[in-house]
Amino acid sequence: MAAWAEKLAGLRGVLLDISGVLYDGGEGGGTAIPGSVDAVARLKRSGLRVRFCTNESQKTRGAQVQLMRQLGFDVSEEEVTAPAPAACQLLREQGLRPHLLVHEGIRSEFDGIDTSSPNCVVLGDAAEAFSFHNMNMAFRVLMELPKPKLIALGTGRYYKETSGLMLDVGAYVKALEYACGIQAHVVGKPSPEFFKLALRELGVEAHQAIMIGDDIVGDVGGAQRCGMRALQVRTGKFRPSDEQHPEVTADGHVDNLAEAVDLLLKHATL
Amino acid sequence: MAAWAEKLAGLRGVLLDISGVLYDGGEGGGTAIPGSVDAVARLKRSGLRVRFCTNESQKTRGAQVQLMRQLGFDVSEEEVTAPAPAACQLLREQGLRPHLLVHEGIRSEFDGIDTSSPNCVVLGDAAEAFSFHNMNMAFRVLMELPKPKLIALGTGRYYKETSGLMLDVGAYVKALEYACGIQAHVVGKPSPEFFKLALRELGVEAHQAIMIGDDIVGDVGGAQRCGMRALQVRTGKFRPSDEQHPEVTADGHVDNLAEAVDLLLKHATL
Numbered sequence: 012m013a014a015w016a017e018k019l020a021g022l023r024g025v026l027l028d029i030s031g032v033l034y035d036g037g038e039g040g041g042t043a044i045p046g047s048v049d050a051v052a053r054l055k056r057s058g059l060r061v062r063f064c065t066n067e068s069q070k071t072r073g074a075q076v077q078l079m080r081q082l083g084f085d086v087s088e089e090e091v092t093a094p095a096p097a098a099c100q101l102l103r104e105q106g107l108r109p110h111l112l113v114h115e116g117i118r119s120e121f122d123g124i125d126t127s128s129p130n131c132v133v134l135g136d137a138a139e140a141f142s143f144h145n146m147n148m149a150f151r152v153l154m155e156l157p158k159p160k161l162i163a164l165g166t167g168r169y170y171k172e173t174s175g176l177m178l179d180v181g182a183y184v185k186a187l188e189y190a191c192g193i194q195a196h197v198v199g200k201p202s203p204e205f206f207k208l209a210l211r212e213l214g215v216e217a218h219q220a221i222m223i224g225d226d227i228v229g230d231v232g233g234a235q236r237c238g239m240r241a242l243q244v245r246t247g248k249f250r251p252s253d254e255q256h257p258e259v260t261a262d263g264h265v266d267n268l269a270e271a272v273d274l275l276l277k278h279a280t281l
Numbered sequence: 282m283a284a285w286a287e288k289l290a291g292l293r294g295v296l297l298d299i300s301g302v303l304y305d306g307g308e309g310g311g312t313a314i315p316g317s318v319d320a321v322a323r324l325k326r327s328g329l330r331v332r333f334c335t336n337e338s339q340k341t342r343g344a345q346v347q348l349m350r351q352l353g354f355d356v357s358e359e360e361v362t363a364p365a366p367a368a369c370q371l372l373r374e375q376g377l378r379p380h381l382l383v384h385e386g387i388r389s390e391f392d393g394i395d396t397s398s399p400n401c402v403v404l405g406d407a408a409e410a411f412s413f414h415n416m417n418m419a420f421r422v423l424m425e426l427p428k429p430k431l432i433a434l435g436t437g438r439y440y441k442e443t444s445g446l447m448l449d450v451g452a453y454v455k456a457l458e459y460a461c462g463i464q465a466h467v468v469g470k471p472s473p474e475f476f477k478l479a480l481r482e483l484g485v486e487a488h489q490a491i492m493i494g495d496d497i498v499g500d501v502g503g504a505q506r507c508g509m510r511a512l513q514v515r516t517g518k519f520r521p522s523d524e525q526h527p528e529v530t531a532d533g534h535v536d537n538l539a540e541a542v543d544l545l546l547k548h549a550t551l
Contacts, residue, residue: 141413143448150439150448168460169420178413178420182456189455190438190448 015278018240018262022279024060024215026206026234027051029067029075029091030170031225031247032268033084037173040078044246046269048083054272055085059279062213063091064206064222066165066199066229068135068180069114072096092209094164094199095120098133101162101198109133109162110152112145131160134187134195136167136180146186153191161187165199167229171248200226201233210237221262223271225249232259242271285548288510288532292549294330294485296476296504297321298494299337299345299361300440301517302538303354307443310348314516316539318353324542325355329549332483333361334476334492336435336469336499338405338450339384342366362479364434364469365390368403371432371468379403379432380422382415401430404457404465406437406450416456423461431457435469437499441518470496471503480507491532493541495519502529512541 027033033051034041054061063086067075072095076088095117102109108125111118113135121133132149153159167179184195199205210217217238224230225247234241243253243261246268254264265271297303303321304311324331333356337345342365346358365387372379378395381388383405391403402419423429437449454465469475480487487508494500495517504511513523513531516538524534535541 137413139413141416143407143409143411146411146452147445147447150452151446154439154446168462169424175417176421176424177417178456178460182416182420182460185459186448186452186456190452192438 015263015274016280019221019275019279021219022059022221022240022275023219024062024210024213024221025054025275026062026064026092026209026213026220026222026239027054027268028200028222028224028226028230029063029065029079031249032223032244033079034082035171035173035247041082042173043082043084044267046267050268050272051084051086053276057276059275060213060215061090062209064200064209065091065093066136066167066180068094068117068164068199069138070116071120074116092205092212094205095135097205097208098162098164098198099124101196102131102133107131107160107162110149111135112137112140112149113164114138114140130156131162132187133162133164134180134184135164136170137183138177141178141183146183150187150190153187153193159191159193161191161193161195163195163197163199165229166195166197166201167226169248176248200224200229201236203233203237206234206237206239210239221275223268227253227256227259227261231261235259235262244268244271285533285544286550289491289545289549291489292329292491292510292545293489294332294480294483294491295324295545296332296334296362296479296483296490296492296509297324297538298470298492298496298500299333299335299349301495301519302493302514303349304352305441305443305517311352312443313352313354314537316537320538320542321354321356323546327546327549329545330483330485331360332479334470334479335361335363336406336437336450338364338387338434338469339408340386341390344386362475362482364475365405367475367478368432368434368468369394371466372401372403377401377430377432380419381405382407382410382419383434384408384410400426401432402457403432403434404450404454405434406440407453408447411448411453416453420457420460423457423463429461429463431461431463431465433465433467433469435499436465436467436471437496439518446518470494470499471506473503473507476504476507476509480509491545493538497523497526497529497531501531505529505532514538514541
């Protein structure tokens with residue numbers, strides 16, 4: 012792989028995806044990916060700015076951080092950009108009252124949001140709550156609106172738990188988009204708005220930042236479309252075919268976060 | 282509405298959608314739409330050929346016909362073109378072994394089909410069986426195949442039961458298509474193959490046939506793309522906005538099947 016020094020020139024900040032990069036989810040919370048706890052610590056000591064940018068919509072930001080800390084990561088809630096808080100901001104700005112089809116674990120993020128007489132639907136990674144009944148309820152709310160508005164907490168296709176691949180929110184977004192003949196408003200990766208929010212919070216420009224993720228489309232493609240560089244790790248939902256993806260070419264592939272950080276610390280001009 | 286006689290010239294056969302045209306589904310089976318039992322009887326006496334063309338994938342053809350007969354319709358199993366028997370034919374021809382995500386009520390249509398070591402997924406209108414767990418099972422089968430093959434029993438967006446609108450198989454097809462990055466092979470309306478099968482069974486050419494349905498895209502648009510004429514009834518899943526649909530313009534709108542048959546009997550040159 013030629014010219015890492017060139018590829019990593021001028022970097023000032025790093026956005027880290029969480030699930031599949033730092034740890035693999037599963038029963039009992041999850042398991043840190045070998046080397047990643049230390050990699051985050053080394054990155055934070057390096058002088059590069061670091062921020063976590065996740066599409067997690069099963070856990071509140073607080074619960075997410077608590078789990079990460081239990082797994083040994085040095086992280087605080089203020090360092091995480093996540094879709095639910097971003098969606099709440101949007102709902103408030105636009106005076107929207109959501110019907111929520113979200114995971115029980117994230118419901119409390121919407122405390123204080125008016126959910127009476129809903130005039131939109133918010134769809135998160137609801138997992139078991141993606142029942143036929145609940146999908147029909149969300150669908151009917153949309154169909155009764157003169158202009159159906161669907162807000163999606165991400166467009167993920169699937170994720171990997173220790174028990175196997177699981178359908179992510181994006182699949183269910185497509186189901187409702189098709190049934191209603193509409194397009195969802197996406198809050199989360201790969202929405203440019205969301206990456207821009209993360210960059211503002213990181214405090215660097217797009218051309219000074221690199222995204223490290225396991226999702227070739229959501230992380231790598233999304234970040235690149237915003238003018239960032241992006242590496243894909245070969246952990247989490249990575250599949251070998253991603254390295255020949257028809258639409259997205261990562262700026263580099265690394266086996267895991269530890270290798271990514273080795274490269275950043277070696278080649279980035281800090 | 283000008284020139285019904287012109288619009289209906291040269292007709293020799295009629296394809297009738299079932300649900301939403303003949304009856305509305307719901308608890309206890311369903312309710313005949315007023316005038317439709319008599320309309321079918323009059324049509325059959327008229328000299329026009331008549332066939333039923335349905336995307337029903339919750340009931341076997343036998344159970345469907347039994348329900349229709351209970352509601353008073355003159356119909357036999359041989360008069361119905363339905364996706365599950367057509368899919369079984371395809372599975373046999375192509376040596377495919379399906380993982381079935383279908384409604385319990387239609388499972389017996391697949392008796393005699395080898396379902397060991399599945400090399401494709403067949404998705405029907407599984408209704409309550411569209412759980413997160415079952416969708417993940419189907420998804421994992423697809424993702425383990427070198428070339429994932431998804432066979433969809435129709436592409437319906439939604440249907441109406443007495444309890445309200447329900448998501449149809451098409452929505453769940455879109456979810457799996459998106460998650461896997463594939464396109465389903467559709468058996469059922471609006472697939473041209475399926476309309477052609479119905480026309481062969483009806484025994485008339487496309488230009489001699491008219492489709493009567495409640496679905497502006499699946500029935501009307503699909504039939505027209507095959508060279509048939511098509512009327513939309515204002516029953517079932519009809520919505521007023523269908524009359525200004527951006528892509529499909531029906532050859533005519535009628536309040537219900539009874540009105541359609543009145544027009545056919547008055548204007549078609551028999």
